[in-house]
Amino acid sequence: MASPNRIGFPLTPRRSPRALVLRDLSPEEAGAAIDWSGWYLPDDAERPDKVGRSEVVRLLLSVIAQLARERGWADLYAGTGHFFAWVRSEPFVRVLPDLYVLDHRPLPPIPRQWQTWLSGHRPPRFALEVVAGDWRRMYEDAPAKYWQLGCPELLLFDPEAAAARAPLAEERVPLQLYRRDADGTYLRVHGSGDPVWIEALDAHLVVLKDGPHPTLRVARSSRATDLVPAEEEALRAEGEARALEQRARVAEQRARAAAEARVRELEARVRDLEARVTRR
Structure with a gap:
């Protein structure tokens, strides 16, 4: 009792x-x-500063946009900065993914909080959480929360584990992917620094350490060399390709003009020789 x-x-x-x-x-x-009180996330909750978080998110959003452009996915939407709540009687029981992907582009205005009990409000197809602060609690709580939210895929990216020259705590790994199984079970299907395949993107996510902080990029295959460029990188490459094509076109036109001028010059010499022979 x-x-x-x-x-x-x-x-x-x-x-x-x-x-x-x-x-x-x-x-x-x-x-x-x-x-539910341990899972409350108020509007003014202090979130721990995440190493390189803004750059990770900005770059990955741009890369996903370019991937969608390459594959003609006009309806796919990737966003950030929005809450997802799933308990109608507890609106502060929610998550704030660093990045999320929806199968269908929502009509504006996009709500600050998605509430999955409302029509048209669905869990994300994929969510990314950048680990910071109390990493043990995040490792433990995040999968449980996203499982209850109904998110099919959750990726935990631990930049400190990715950047460490020596192993940190045994449990810490750069990438952990949780995926909902056919029977509803949430399983950790990946736990290492190797490239990981994401169903929602039909592509791999890989950890790169080129800059001051580790970042995530999308690769078309498990090889980290086949990277999808960010939109700005793709536009720059397209601009360089157009400039190169224009220079090649100008060079071809100049070569053609020079050849035609040479032909005209030779023809003029021939006519001059013919005229001299006729006068004799």
Whole structure:
């Protein structure tokens, strides 16, 4: 029996929402209230500064846009800075992915918070969380939250683990991918620094360490050499290709003009010789 509280009413046993993911509930727990308070994310919540987060997100959004352009995915949408809530009675039980992908481009205006119990509000097809702060808690809580949200794929990117010259804690790895199985189980299908295939993108994500902080890029294959350029890189390459083509065209026109001038010069000499012969 539950212990009484100070005003004489029995306390309702409360269970953690994490228990919904990690183990089956006993009959007693199944009827208990859920204590969601540990998962509240208020508007003014302080999020730990994430090493190179803004650059990781900016670059990856640009690369995904270029990938969609290459493949003609006009309806795919990748965004950042929006909450996702899934418990109607607990609107502050939510996540704020660093980057997310939707199968269908939403009509503007995009809500600051997606609420999956509303029509047209769906969980993301893919979500990225950049690990910072209390990494142990993030490693433990994030999969449980995104499983309950209904997100099919979650990638945890740990920049500190990716940048470390020597191994950190044994559990820390640059990339962890969780994927919802056919029976609804959330499984960790990848846990290393190697390229990882993302179903939602039909491409691989790879860790690059070229700059001051590790970043993520999209590769068309598991080889990190076949990278999809960012939009600005693609536009620059297209501009350089057009400039090269223009220079080649100008050079060809000049060569043709020079050849034609040479032909005209030879023809004029021939006519001059013919005229001299006729006068004799």
